[in-house]
Each structure stands twice: as C-alpha cells, then as structure tokens.
Amino acid sequence: MIIKRIRDLMEEERSKIINRNKMNLENIIPTVQEILKNVREKGDEALRYYTKKFDGVDIEDFKVSKEEIENAYNKIDYKVIEAIEKASENIKEFHEMQLKNLKEWEMEKNGIKAGQILRSIENVGCYVPGGRAFYPSTVLMTVIPAKVAGCEKVVITSPPTKEGEGNPATLVAGDIAKADEMYKVGGSQAIGAMAYGTETIPKVDIIVGPGNVFVTAAKKLVYGDVAIDFPAGPSEVLIIADENANEEYIALDFLAQAEHDPNAPCIITTTSMEKANSIKNKIIEEMEKAERRDIIEKALENSAILVGDLNECIEFSNEYAPEHLEIITKNPREVLKKIKHAGSIFLGEYAPVPVGDYASGTNHVLPTSACARMYSGLSVETFLKKPTIQELTKEGLKNIADIVITLAEAEGLYGHAEAVRRRVK
Ligand SMILES: NC(=O)c1ccc[n+]([C@@H]2O[C@H](COP(=O)([O-])OP(=O)(O)OC[C@H]3O[C@@H](n4cnc5c(N)ncnc54)[C@H](O)[C@@H]3O)[C@@H](O)[C@H]2O)c1
Numbered sequence: 001m002i003i004k005r006i007r008d009l010m011e012e013e014r015s016k017i018i019n020r021n022k023m024n025l026e027n028i029i030p031t032v033q034e035i036l037k038n039v040r041e042k043g044d045e046a047l048r049y050y051t052k053k054f055d056g057v058d059i060e061d062f063k064v065s066k067e068e069i070e071n072a073y074n075k076i077d078y079k080v081i082e083a084i085e086k087a088s089e090n091i092k093e094f095h096e097m098q099l100k101n102l103k104e105w106e107m108e109k110n111g112i113k114a115g116q117i118l119r120s121i122e123n124v125g126c127y128v129p130g131g132r133a134f135y136p137s138t139v140l141m142t143v144i145p146a147k148v149a150g151c152e153k154v155v156i157t158s159p160p161t162k163e164g165e166g167n168p169a170t171l172v173a174g175d176i177a178k179a180d181e182m183y184k185v186g187g188s189q190a191i192g193a194m195a196y197g198t199e200t201i202p203k204v205d206i207i208v209g210p211g212n213v214f215v216t217a218a219k220k221l222v223y224g225d226v227a228i229d230f231p232a233g234p235s236e237v238l239i240i241a242d243e244n245a246n247e248e249y250i251a252l253d254f255l256a257q258a259e260h261d262p263n264a265p266c267i268i269t270t271t272s273m274e275k276a277n278s279i280k281n282k283i284i285e286e287m288e289k290a291e292r293r294d295i296i297e298k299a300l301e302n303s304a305i306l307v308g309d310l311n312e313c314i315e316f317s318n319e320y321a322p323e324h325l326e327i328i329t330k331n332p333r334e335v336l337k338k339i340k341h342a343g344s345i346f347l348g349e350y351a352p353v354p355v356g357d358y359a360s361g362t363n364h365v366l367p368t369s370a371c372a373r374m375y376s377g378l379s380v381e382t383f384l385k386k387p388t389i390q391e392l393t394k395e396g397l398k399n400i401a402d403i404v405i406t407l408a409e410a411e412g413l414y415g416h417a418e419a420v421r422r423r424v425k
C-alpha cells in the first residue's frame with residue numbers, strides 16, 4: 001500500500017489508481033463472449049457444463065423448489081431470519097419514499113397537454129453474487145425496489161453452494177422479498193441465461209445486480225439485447241479523512257472493504273503525512289487479526305493512502321468517482337457540497353459503509369470503475385419507464401401547425417407535414 005502526496009503522483013501512478021479494474025475486464029472479454037455464445041446456442045446444457053467447470057457441481061434442475069425454500073428456513077439461525085426481515089423493512093420504506101417522490105405530471109399550454117406517466121418494466125432478472133461470499137443482502141437490494149416499482153415477475157440467479165444447493169440465507173431473503181422464481185446458477189452463464197432465455201430460465205427485460213469481473217463483463221456484452229442497470233463490479237471505497245479522523249475506524253473500514261475481493265480497492269485521502277502513516281500502521285495492526293486475510297492482503301496491493309489539503313482530497317475523489325465515499329472530517333456536510341460524483345456517500349465517523357450495505361435502507365448496488373460519473377445506484381427508478389403523453393384540441397393543433405409543417409418540410413418529410421395540414425384546414 002503506497003503513501004504518496006497527491007501532487008507528487010506521476011501521471012502513470014495516478015491513471016493506474018483512477019482506471020482501477022478496467023484492465024481486468026478487457027482481459028476476460030473473449031472468455032465471457034464464448035460463454036455467452038454457448039449459453040445462447042445450447043441453453044441448459046451449457047449452463048450445466050459451466051456450472052461443473054466453475055462451481056464444481058453437477059446440477060440437473062436449476063430451479064429452486066418450494067421444498068428447498070422451506071428447508072432453507074431450518075438451516076439458518078433465527079437471528080439471521082429476523083435481521084433479514086428488519087433490513088427488508090428499512091429497504092422497503094426507503095424505496096417506497098423514492099416512489100412517492102416520482103410523480104406523473106402534465107402541463108397545459110395553448111390547448112396542448114403534454115406530460116409524463118410511469119410504467120414498470122415487466123420482467124426483471126436479479127443477479128445475486130455467491131463466489132467468495134454469499135450475498136442475501138443483495139437479494140433485498142435488487143428484489144425489493146423492483147417489487148416496489150410494481151414489476152410483474154422478478155427472478156433471481158445466484159451460484160450454488162459447494163454441495164450444489166441454493167445458499168439457505170439467499171433463499172430465505174428471496175422468499176421474504178417475494179421473488180417470483182430463484183435459480184441456482186452464477187457467473188457469466190447466469191447473465192447469458194437471463195438475457196437469452198434457456199429451457200428453464202426465462203428471458204427478462206432488464207438484468208440488475210452486482211458481481212465479479214466475469215458477471216460485469218457479461219452484463220456489458222448482453223447490453224442492447226436486454227437492459228442492464230450499470231456496471232456494478234468489485235466493490236470500492238474512497239475515504240476523505242482530515243487530521244482529526246479516528247484511524248482505528250478508518251482501518252476497520254479498510255478491512256470491511258478489502259475482504260470483498262482481491263480486486264476491491266480502498267483509497268484513503270488525508271490531510272497530513274503523519275495521519276497517513278498512523279492510518280497505515282493501524283491497518284497493518286488490524287490486518288494481523290482479520291479473517292479472510294488472504295483476500296485482504298491482495299486487495300491491499302490495489303489500495304493507496306494519498307495526502308493533500310482538503311481541496312486536493314475532494315478533487316481527487318471527484319476524479320476517482322468512487323462507488324462508496326466516506327467523509328470523516330470536522331464538517332462533512334461542507335465537504336459534501338463540493339462532491340460531484342459518488343455512488344453512495346457516508347457522512348461522519350458513525351456512518352461506515354456496512355450500514356448502507358445492509359440496513360440503513362439505501363441501496364448497496366452501486367456503480368463501480370468510475371461509472372458513478374454518469375450513473376446513480378439501483379433505485380425504484382431503475383425499474384420504471386416514463387412514457388410521455390400529449391393530447392391536443394383542434395385549437396391546440398392549429399397553434400403549433402406552422403412549426404410542425406415548416407420543420408417537416410425542411411427535413412423533406414412531406415407526409416409529416418400533411419398529417420397536420422389536413423387536420424387544421
Ligand atoms: N458494486 C456493487 O454494488 C457490489 C455489491 C455487492 C457485491 N459486489 C461485488 O460482487 C463481487 C462478488 O464476486 P464473487 O466472485 O464473490 O461472486 P460472483 O457470484 O460474482 O461470481 C462467482 C461466479 O464467477 C464465475 N467464475 C469464477 N471464476 C471464473 C473463471 N475463471 N472464468 C469464468 N467464470 C468464473 C463462476 O461462475 C462463479 O459462479 C465482489 O467483487 C463484490 O465486491 C459489488
């Protein structure tokens with residue numbers, strides 16, 4: 001983990017940090033293309049082949065049965081079921097508030113009514129990761145907003161366990177969130193299945209959800225045949241910490257980030273070299289005691305502590321456009337005013353990323369690899385379309401006829417012009 005002044009970063013070092021994970025995707029595109037082609041052509045047979053190859057298990061029927069869901073409740077601690085239920089309530093409440101703030105509207109001027117209505121996407125496919133860890137929380141973050149948006153059919157795909165079963169907590173979360181169907185298949189092959197349909201897995205209209213580089217590359221490649229939310233790959237965090245920030249909390253937030261994936265970077269920007277060194281020491285101390293140390297050690301290589309004044313830290317963060325941004329400074333709301341790009345923002349020392357990961361109600365499916373520059377995280381809006389409407393009186397049509405006729409004829413589209421001219425003559 002390097003410590004460097006922001007202004008001393010060589011162009012190459014800066015671009016390596018900013019362009020994290022982009023190279024990884026490019027390298028695996030040919031492999032993923034082949035997987036998608038085979039799934040498209042051979043359906044379930046290809047799913048069985050890749051599930052054996054990548055997950056090491058034989059699966060005959062990918063669909064999770066009612067019996068498997070019932071059994072899943074007996075395999076997990078009651079406290080976990082309760083936590084899933086409580087988190088669901090907060091997530092539902094937050095996303096219902098989003099829906100409430102999305103209004104259909106209409107304006108009227110000179111006999112012309114124009115407006116916008118809301119309609120949900122019908123068929124949704126949610127990818128729920130299950131490689132290095134299983135993510136029942138992602139079930140809640142994907143299925144609940146889709147259901148709040150009124151989507152008709154919401155299906156989940158998630159990798160099987162080493163025993164070839166559905167992960168019990170994932171299945172329970174799917175049941176609590178009211179997913180319509182669940183399938184035990186993961187990786188690029190699951191994305192291909194939802195994009196093109198197989199004998200057992202239905203083709204959907206939109207695929208949402210996070211995943212590793214194989215899942216993210218597959219989503220990018222099927223985009224156009226199906227809608228996707230946005231690239232939500234290996235998780236990342238950038239922390240802006242001033243000289244008063246608590247280095248123990250920062251070290252813990254580093255570990256919480258790094259344990260996701262060896263490609264999961266944590267960038268800490270801070271206002272003094274002394275602070276940077278004490279944060280690094282604390283990270284090393286905490287790492288000694290950490291679980292999942294093999295993953296954390298690898299993630300450390302993608303991570304950095306950068307030093308600059310507060311404005312330089314903010315500027316770097318805006319260039320990096322992190323998935324998660326923690327602001328641990330004397331006045332986080334002042335810093336917030338200058339933030340241009342971030343997936344989800346955590347203000348102050350008592351708002352670590354894990355609260356948003358599980359239970360504050362905000363969505364944890366967020367854009368990575370600088371895609372926060374142009375995308376927001378998953379929300380009810382992801383699952384809604386906004387068709388526009390217009391209704392005109394004859395008087396209203398007369399009022400804009402000249403504009404339409406003139407522009408249509410300028411484009412050489414005389415049929416367009418005539419469709420208006422005849423009505424107003
Ligand atoms: N951005 C977000 O919103 C967000 C949210 C939660 C999790 N995440 C990220 O999701 C990721 C989850 O990754 P994961 O690996 O644990 O689970 P995953 O489900 O994304 O990937 C596991 C699958 O990858 C496939 N795979 C593994 N090795 C392969 C290979 N060599 N070739 C082809 N396919 C292969 C297998 O099919 C396997 O089932 C982490 O990076 C985590 O940070 C991101």
Ligand SMILES: N[C@H](CO)Cc1c[nH]c[nH+]1
Binds near residue numbers: 137364365
């Ligand atoms: N931090 C991850 C990416 O937003 C989400 C997550 C799920 N479980 C734990 N963490």
Ligand SMILES: [Zn+2]
Binds near residue numbers: 256
């Ligand atoms: Zn997390």
